[in-house]
Amino acid sequence: MTISVGDKLPEATFKTMTDDGAKALTTAEVFDGKKVVLFGVPGAFTPTCNNNHLPGYLENRDAILSRGVDQIAVVAVNDQFVMGAWARFTGAEGKILFLADGSGTFAKAAGLDLDLSANGLGLRSKRFSMIVDDGTVTALNIEDSTGQAVDSGAARLIEQL
Template sequence: MFLTGPSIIRITASSRRAAGRALHTSQLAMAPIKVGDNLPVGDLFEDSPANKVNVCDLTAGKTVVLFAVPGAFTPGCSKTHLPGYVENADKMKADGVNEIVCVSVNDPYVMAAWGAQHNTKGKIRMLADPTGSFIKALDLGINLPPLGGYRSKRFSMVIKDSKVDKLNVEPDGTGLSCSLADKLKIK
């Protein structure tokens, strides 16, 4: 469950009459996370459904690079996005990054297999968001029917002590430009 997160905007519909009594409806709409916002509280999964990783615990008191991809084993993610972070992991850590995290709306077994294929052990933590709840809380999701429906937009962020310090979201949600490892400014 996500208890805190990006700014919330209340959109209220006018009162209506239904079955002889007033019915008031309202809907909560979230604004996308932005620089300066705290991360939402929530769990991701590493290696298996039994291994929960609380996002706020992971980022508390640390500098963390988190990047998200539309899908594990997809061409752009496998040929360009993830390999760039693997190649730049040592440099990022030398620049003060404590953890590098890859998130995707996939199951934890898929993320573990994808990480093993790209030799991420000790460099990048491969975390799954099986239901997309973390990505929804960030309001950085996108509907991609060819990939199974709801997925993450492609983005990267620098998080300092659970607060977004830098954020790069691909303009079309899926491209490979501003969210690449070599475009992310740590300091």
């Protein structure tokens, strides 16, 4: 079942890269007591994710944070090394929190998993965005069209803040 507005986020452990190497972060550590904008992408470095989805959040970072948001985070079913490289490559390191959901545990538990095996990509995450307030989803946008980041893009999310 897909997560809905009003639901608590499922318990999961992400990995993120730090100056000291990979660090595990639980759902509670990322979201409890905070207002977080979370967006999910099928994969780091993939065309729409890299050229459209992530740049919108990076370009609108100040506008998002000025609306009472504590953190912007992106999650993908990639390992922490790929996510760390993507953060550096895009200039978003230290500006957006890059969460690796390497085995898709979070994506599956939230009902946001997507099987892209036919394209050689395996299990991934649907493209989405959400506002999470103290661990509870208060807005959710799941992208219907492949290759686009309109419903889940930064402009749509800013309207909801």
